[in-house]
Amino acid sequence: MDGQSKASAMNEDNGTANSGAGEPLDLSGATPMMVQYMEIKAAYPDCLLFYRMGDFYELFFRDAEQAAEALDITLTKRGKHLGEDIPMCGVPVHSAEMYLARLIRKSFKVAVCEQVEDPAEAKKRGSKSVVKRDVVRLVTPGTITEDGLLDARRANYIVALGRAQNALSLAVADMSTGEFFLAPTKAGRLDADLARLSPGELLIAPDLMKDETIATALFDWRSITSPLDARHFDSTDGTARLKALFDVATLDGFASFDRADLAAAGALLYYLEDTQKGQLPHLFPPRRLNAGETMMIDAATRRSLELTRTQTGEADGSLLSVIDRTVTGAGARLLMKRLSAPLTNPDAVASRLDAVEHLIERPSLRHSMRAALRAAPDMERALARLSLGRGGPRDLLGIREGLEAAHAIRQELLTVSEAIERLPDEMTEAMRDLGSHHELTAELGRAIVAEPPLLARDGGFIAAGYDAKLDEFRTLRDESRRLIAGLEGDYQTLTGISGLKIRHNNVLGFHVDVTAKHADKLMTAPLSDTFIHRQTLANAVRFSTTELAKLAGRISEAADRALALETEIFESLTKAVLSLSDPIALAADALARLDVAAALAELAEAENWCRPTVDDSLAFHIEAGRHPVVERALKKSRETTFVANDCDLNPDDRLWLITGPNMAGKSTFLRQNALIAILAQMGSYVPAARAHVGIVDRLFSRVGASDDLAHGRSTFMVEMVETAAILNQAGPKSLVILDEIGRGTATYDGLSIAWAAVENLHNINQSRALFATHYHELTALKETLESLSLWSMKVREWKGDVVFLHEVAKGAADRSYGIQVAKLAGLPPRVIARARQVLSHLETTDKGDKARGLVTDLPLFQSIPERGTSAGPHGAPSEMEAKLKEINPDLLTPREALDLLYALKDLSKETP
Numbered sequence: 001m002d003g004q005s006k007a008s009a010m011n012e013d014n015g016t017a018n019s020g021a022g023e024p025l026d027l028s029g030a031t032p033m034m035v036q037y038m039e040i041k042a043a044y045p046d047c048l049l050f051y052r053m054g055d056f057y058e059l060f061f062r063d064a065e066q067a068a069e070a071l072d073i074t075l076t077k078r079g080k081h082l083g084e085d086i087p088m089c090g091v092p093v094h095s096a097e098m099y100l101a102r103l104i105r106k107s108f109k110v111a112v113c114e115q116v117e118d119p120a121e122a123k124k125r126g127s128k129s130v131v132k133r134d135v136v137r138l139v140t141p142g143t144i145t146e147d148g149l150l151d152a153r154r155a156n157y158i159v160a161l162g163r164a165q166n167a168l169s170l171a172v173a174d175m176s177t178g179e180f181f182l183a184p185t186k187a188g189r190l191d192a193d194l195a196r197l198s199p200g201e202l203l204i205a206p207d208l209m210k211d212e213t214i215a216t217a218l219f220d221w222r223s224i225t226s227p228l229d230a231r232h233f234d235s236t237d238g239t240a241r242l243k244a245l246f247d248v249a250t251l252d253g254f255a256s257f258d259r260a261d262l263a264a265a266g267a268l269l270y271y272l273e274d275t276q277k278g279q280l281p282h283l284f285p286p287r288r289l290n291a292g293e294t295m296m297i298d299a300a301t302r303r304s305l306e307l308t309r310t311q312t313g314e315a316d317g318s319l320l321s322v323i324d325r326t327v328t329g330a331g332a333r334l335l336m337k338r339l340s341a342p343l344t345n346p347d348a349v350a351s352r353l354d355a356v357e358h359l360i361e362r363p364s365l366r367h368s369m370r371a372a373l374r375a376a377p378d379m380e381r382a383l384a385r386l387s388l389g390r391g392g393p394r395d396l397l398g399i400r401e402g403l404e405a406a407h408a409i410r411q412e413l414l415t416v417s418e419a420i421e422r423l424p425d426e427m428t429e430a431m432r433d434l435g436s437h438h439e440l441t442a443e444l445g446r447a448i449v450a451e452p453p454l455l456a457r458d459g460g461f462i463a464a465g466y467d468a469k470l471d472e473f474r475t476l477r478d479e480s481r482r483l484i485a486g487l488e489g490d491y492q493t494l495t496g497i498s499g500l501k502i503r504h505n506n507v508l509g510f511h512v513d514v515t516a517k518h519a520d521k522l523m524t525a526p527l528s529d530t531f532i533h534r535q536t537l538a539n540a541v542r543f544s545t546t547e548l549a550k551l552a553g554r555i556s557e558a559a560d561r562a563l564a565l566e567t568e569i570f571e572s573l574t575k576a577v578l579s580l581s582d583p584i585a586l587a588a589d590a591l592a593r594l595d596v597a598a599a600l601a602e603l604a605e606a607e608n609w610c611r612p613t614v615d616d617s618l619a620f621h622i623e624a625g626r627h628p629v630v631e632r633a634l635k636k637s638r639e640t641t642f643v644a645n646d647c648d649l650n651p652d653d654r655l656w657l658i659t660g661p662n663m664a665g666k667s668t669f670l671r672q673n674a675l676i677a678i679l680a681q682m683g684s685y686v687p688a689a690r691a692h693v694g695i696v697d698r699l700f701s702r703v704g705a706s707d708d709l710a711h712g713r714s715t716f717m718v719e720m721v722e723t724a725a726i727l728n729q730a731g732p733k734s735l736v737i738l739d740e741i742g743r744g745t746a747t748y749d750g751l752s753i754a755w756a757a758v759e760n761l762h763n764i765n766q767s768r769a770l771f772a773t774h775y776h777e778l779t780a781l782k783e784t785l786e787s788l789s790l791w792s793m794k795v796r797e798w799k800g801d802v803v804f805l806h807e808v809a810k811g812a813a814d815r816s817y818g819i820q821v822a823k824l825a826g827l828p829p830r831v832i833a834r835a836r837q838v839l840s841h842l843e844t845t846d847k848g849d850k851a852r853g854l855v856t857d858l859p860l861f862q863s864i865p866e867r868g869t870s871a872g873p874h875g876a877p878s879e880m881e882a883k884l885k886e887i888n889p890d891l892l893t894p895r896e897a898l899d900l901l902y903a904l905k906d907l908s909k910e911t912p
């Protein structure tokens with residue numbers, strides 16, 4: 001059955017079939033097409049079923065309701081089911097990608113069900129038979145490869161969490177690039193590992209959720225979690241799948257995997273195969289990460305530092321948005337990965353920094369490299385599409401242009417390295433990986449036209465001169481076209497009708513077209529022997545001729561054969577590309593690495609950043625450090641310039657207690673030091689005059705609190721959960737940034753918690769730490785904690801107002817200036833005045849009596865006459881009060897009462 005007849009098919013359906021969505025199927029009375037629909041749908045209960053009917057993908061029942069709402073498209077009805085209308089909506093096949101993208105973004109999964117036979121075949125089985133259909137692909141957030149569905153500048157990881165023998169592991173793949181690795185994890189660091197990867201889809205066996213720590217860590221990822229039956233997480237099965245995929249007898253050559261790794265890998269590969277219906281993407285052999293290879297940064301810290309997104313979820317305003325100068329999608333993805341996973345090995349960091357330095361010192365090499373990179377298409381993703389049989393001619397062109405860019409850059413580097421000196425290791429490696437793919441690029445260069453269509457089935461992408469047979473078919477086709485054009489003149493002469501035209505449309509094909517007034521002539525002998533009447537319209541009458549039909553036949557035959565041949569050539573070129581997929585993927589990766597190095601060099605030069613010294617010490621010494629995002633914002637606003645600040649957390653002075661008013665720049669200072677540590681360890685220059693960073697193994701930041709309604713946690717609870725994580729996990733190599741611990745509860749409770757937290761940090765965790773607080777009482781800790789020092793944000797008082805200098809200075813702040821800041825924020829003057837009274841009372845009264853004293857000594861409203869109260873001058877009763885006194889409500893009629901109310905209202909307006 002084809003698309004045209006779908007409406008009638010649904011209307012026929014007035015039987016008793018079930019919707020098929022998770023309910024037992026009762027198909028009696030359903031139309032054959034509905035039976036087919038429901039059977040297929042029953043196999044994919046958790047997906048929206050895109051059911052192909054002609055030029056549309058149709059959705060029915062609950063799927064239709066969900067999709068119509070998510071896509072904001074019209075929900076219609078077709079036919080009846082169990083006496084009720086069947087909801088339906090549809091999307092055109094030619095624009096399905098756009099709709100898929102929107103559904104994927106909303107975390108839906110889609111099963112794409114195609115017609116898998118020619119409708120003519122179905123008809124042979126009888127007029128009522130249904131065209132065979134089958135699901136050809138599941139589109140899920142983690143398995144997409146189309147450019148239109150993907151963000152070019154972000155990786156799209158699919159992750160499976162495996163558990164075996166009490167060990168946990170994450171199998172991670174980016175199907176759009178072929179990246180594949182295993183990352184052993186622990187329940188306690190699962191949250192940090194997932195936050196680092198920020199997957200698009202997460203596969204877990206539901207029984208893992210019984211573990212409370214795991215369930216908590218997975219909570220934030222619930223919208224992208226796909227439950228997968230526990231039997232797919234099997235290490236033996238995983239081993240077999242890995243061996244089969246990479247065609248090896250043993251996995252020892254890759255790494256030494258434990259059972260949790262293999263269970264996770266098995267589930268991941270099963271899922272990829274299942275969603276791609278047996279067609280596996282190109283994947284690199286798996287690497288196994290070491291748990292301590294990268295700086296551990298938990299989700300809360302990432303959020304608070306706004307590394308790749310701001311707290312409100314936008315990319316703009318994040319650290320990444322400020323440092324990203326890459327010019328390719330693959331480069332941008334790599335930069336983001338590096339920013340998300342700073343290294344902990346000083347040598348690896350130094351090696352990245354060497355490449356950046358090399359390119360800072362050689363601006364012309366950098367500029368020409370970036371120019372070549374700009375012309376390089378996304379080879380990683382083109383390759384992934386080709387390997388899944390989803391590629392098109394533009395992907396072949398992309399591979400060619402990418403390899404040409406690789407070649408150009410390689411030549412450039414070769415010239416430099418031969419002429420001047422040794423390249424840094426990173427660049428030598430990149431140069432090696434860029435490889436040399438002359439033959440393939442030359443072949444693709446000859447084969448593909450400059451602007452090919454998106455789909456191979458459209459044809460016309462193989463260049464003239466590449467294949468003699470193809471040229472022959474095309475000549476034949478063009479020749480026939482020329483003959484047809486010639487025929488038009490012949491027919492005009494033959495009939496004497498100068499307006500006779502030969503036209504083409506999809507229904508009649510090539511035909512002769514004359515106006516109605518000339519039609520009779522062609523329909524009478526002798527011309528009627530040549531011209532066969534086909535169609536009469538209001539203004540035109542159409543004819544066919546044998547000769548025209550013959551030529552048209554030749555054209556379409558030649559075109560068909562040309563297309564078949566083009567498809568064949570496309571397949572063989574794709575095969576040639578895929579036979580080199582590993583070296584091509586390496587070249588693509590090398591381009592990305594060079595893009596990142598050049599981009600970081602560009603950034604360092606433009607922003608005047610310095611190369612940090614990164615080693616295994618416990619130093620954290622920053623001179624004239626800046627916060628790149630705040631600095632950028634200030635530059636834009638042009639109001640003030642950023643004030644640079646030093647920070648030196650050496651072992652004798654590793655805990656800084658920072659006091660100072662709100663708005664003075666404490667949070668900025670805290671964050672900038674955390675960001676400098678991250679930037680340094682990712683292999684970037686840093687916003688400072690000098691920086692010496694001893695490797696930070698874990699970074700904890702609790703700056704700025706917000707409540708977490710989804711978890712049902714109040715602001716204070718969130719703060720305490722995050723503080724607990726820090727105090728339980730931080731160690732001597734960690735860097736801890738804590739801002740205003742305890743402020744979310746009663747003063748003394750908060751102070752006590754902050755006090756105990758500082759002691760714990762100093763004595764137990766022994767981490768390098770910056771601790772900002774409003775509790776001046778904490779400064780007393782200086783007496784007992786020898787590695788603690790006191791710092792404050794400098795302010796100046798000017799005519800009763802406070803001026804922020806944004807300078808970090810030795811010593812504790814003398815006071816908080818909270819009231820001055822509140823005044824700046826525009827609190828009403830009466831509140832400010834009252835607050836000053838309360839403050840001076842508190843400051844002069846004995847501690848124990850403070851609260852009671854407040855009530856007795858400063859009764860509310862006693863001292864500050866407020867605007868709008870009813871008191872008259874000198875405390876005399878106001879006119880309104882006098883009037884109110886006169887009233888005896890019992891004696892008033894309703895009308896009098898109302899009048900009185902109006903009078904009082906008028907009086908109240910007159911009161912100043």
Ligand SMILES: Nc1ncnc2c1ncn2[C@@H]1O[C@H](COP(=O)(O)OP(=O)(O)OP(=O)(O)O)[C@@H](O)[C@H]1O
Pocket residue numbers: 630634640641642643644660661662663664665666667668669806807
């Ligand atoms: N070093 C600096 N140089 C210039 N301006 C700065 C600097 N640090 C902070 N600022 C400006 O001051 C504003 C407030 O800074 P920040 O939020 O760090 O203050 P805070 O002391 O943490 O305040 P609160 O305690 O209210 O959170 C920033 O948005 C920025 O505009």
